[in-house]
Amino acid sequence: MNPEIHRKLRMGLIGGGGAAFIGKVHALSATLDNRARLCAGALSSDPQRAKEAAPMFGIHANRAYQDFYELLKSESQLDEKQRIDFVSIATPNHTHAEIAIAALQAGFHVVCDKPMTNTVDEARELVKTVEQTGKVFALTHNYTGYPMIRQAREIIGAGEIGEILAVRSSYMQGWLTLFDTTVTPPRGAWKSDPDKAGSGSLGDIGTHAYNLIRFVTGLTVNKLSATTESFHTTRPLDDYGIIQLKMENGALGLINYSQMSHGRLNDFTLEVDGTKGSLQWQQEDPNQLVVRRQGASTEIMHRHPGGEYMHELARLATRIPAGHPEGFYEAFANVYRAAFDDMAKNIATGFQPGVHTLYPNVYDGLEGVRFIERVQASAKDSSAWQAF
Numbered sequence: 001m002n003p004e005i006h007r008k009l010r011m012g013l014i015g016g017g018g019a020a021f022i023g024k025v026h027a028l029s030a031t032l033d034n035r036a037r038l039c040a041g042a043l044s045s046d047p048q049r050a051k052e053a054a055p056m057f058g059i060h061a062n063r064a065y066q067d068f069y070e071l072l073k074s075e076s077q078l079d080e081k082q083r084i085d086f087v088s089i090a091t092p093n094h095t096h097a098e099i100a101i102a103a104l105q106a107g108f109h110v111v112c113d114k115p116m117t118n119t120v121d122e123a124r125e126l127v128k129t130v131e132q133t134g135k136v137f138a139l140t141h142n143y144t145g146y147p148m149i150r151q152a153r154e155i156i157g158a159g160e161i162g163e164i165l166a167v168r169s170s171y172m173q174g175w176l177t178l179f180d181t182t183v184t185p186p187r188g189a190w191k192s193d194p195d196k197a198g199s200g201s202l203g204d205i206g207t208h209a210y211n212l213i214r215f216v217t218g219l220t221v222n223k224l225s226a227t228t229e230s231f232h233t234t235r236p237l238d239d240y241g242i243i244q245l246k247m248e249n250g251a252l253g254l255i256n257y258s259q260m261s262h263g264r265l266n267d268f269t270l271e272v273d274g275t276k277g278s279l280q281w282q283q284e285d286p287n288q289l290v291v292r293r294q295g296a297s298t299e300i301m302h303r304h305p306g307g308e309y310m311h312e313l314a315r316l317a318t319r320i321p322a323g324h325p326e327g328f329y330e331a332f333a334n335v336y337r338a339a340f341d342d343m344a345k346n347i348a349t350g351f352q353p354g355v356h357t358l359y360p361n362v363y364d365g366l367e368g369v370r371f372i373e374r375v376q377a378s379a380k381d382s383s384a385w386q387a388f
């Protein structure tokens with residue numbers, strides 16, 4: 001329930017049917033706190049499969065639509081007590097811009113998966129549409145939702161590790177080592193099509209690393225230099241990259257991403273070096289934050305709602321007592337939770353979110369797409385430094 005409007009928000013899901021991955025995560029995470037109800041869907045690119053998938057999501061047949069055009073049109077015509085408040089877009093990258101712009105123009109708030117769009121022009125168009133419509137737009141860079149990531153952000157903001165000198169993020173996966181492009185995969189064939197994916201592992205995971213560095217340190221990037229590689233013999237997209245960043249305060253940044261590293265599952269790490277201490281967080285052990293100070297013993301902060309060391313922002317991102325692991329769904333739900341706060345306020349009072357929100361927003365989305373474009377430009381030009 002959302003206190004401002006005394007009801008749950010009504011959700012429409014686009015994508016997620018069949019073997020799809022992230023649509024199901026959206027469906028669960030959005031409803032985890034009982035603040036939203038999944039009411040409608042256009043769940044697949046195939047009209048028949050879109051309708052057939054509806055029972056799995058508990059969507060009534062008369063609100064299972066064959067495509068997003070039908071969903072937006074039909075939902076707009078429903079009584080305002082019935083129609084959806086927002087859509088969640090969990091479709092391939094090349095479809096995000098068109099669906100998001102159409103949904104905003106039809107009067108709905110939007111939650112969209114990353115990367116926000118495939119081109120900077122599309123991203124700018126989307127920014128314009130969000131500003132014109134005054135609707136809420138959230139981008140699911142879900143790693144920003146982990147309590148110990150929020151703890152890291154607050155520790156840095158409070159100056160507890162001093163001035164930031166360096167930041168490193170490594171995002172390692174290995175699934176492409178066994179990927180055979182001659183066989184149609186059960187899901188995600190679009191990820192090997194440059195026209196649909198826009199980039200390879202860079203957009204898939206490199207953008208998460210970039211966004212997390214920005215979220216945790218708050219520092220902007222002045223320029224970057226990148227080397228990318230396609231080690232996979234038949235897939236025409238990058239699968240490995242090394243990106244150097246020069247941050248606004250002179251700090252040095254490094255992103256290393258790979259989907260070609262044998263045995264790596266979702267090995268995503270963030271490390272920050274400050275003048276007084278350093279931080280380390282690992283996605284595969286997300287309930288811990290390691291704090292080091294030279295000459296002192298290593299401190300391991302556990303996600304602990306009652307822990308005195310926990311900053312308020314981190315405490316508010318937890319749901320259950322310490323020692324009971326929280327993970328991917330809860331972090332995803334924290335992005336939704338913050339977006340729901342703004343949606344409910346918008347419905348109740350016409351409130352419009354600004355440039356800074358706790359959830360990644362359309363401006364973060366534009367920056368992420370620009371990051372991809374700058375990395376590609378640098379890689380094409382012998383790793384030449386690119387102003388951001």
Ligand SMILES: NC(=O)c1ccc[n+]([C@@H]2O[C@H](COP(=O)([O-])OP(=O)(O)OC[C@H]3O[C@@H](n4cnc5c(N)ncnc54)[C@H](O)[C@@H]3O)[C@@H](O)[C@H]2O)c1
Pocket residue numbers: 014015016017018019020021022023042043044045046067068090091092093095113114115140141142187188189203204
């Ligand atoms: N935030 C994360 O951690 C995370 C993780 C994985 C994927 N993603 C992003 O989520 C998006 C989807 O990725 P995925 O791995 O779930 O892909 P997927 O291929 O597993 O699923 C895509 C789904 O979208 C449907 N679809 C395609 N075009 C559609 C359309 N026009 N209308 C309705 N449905 C349509 C497909 O039928 C399928 O059900 C991508 O943008 C990806 O980058 C984000």
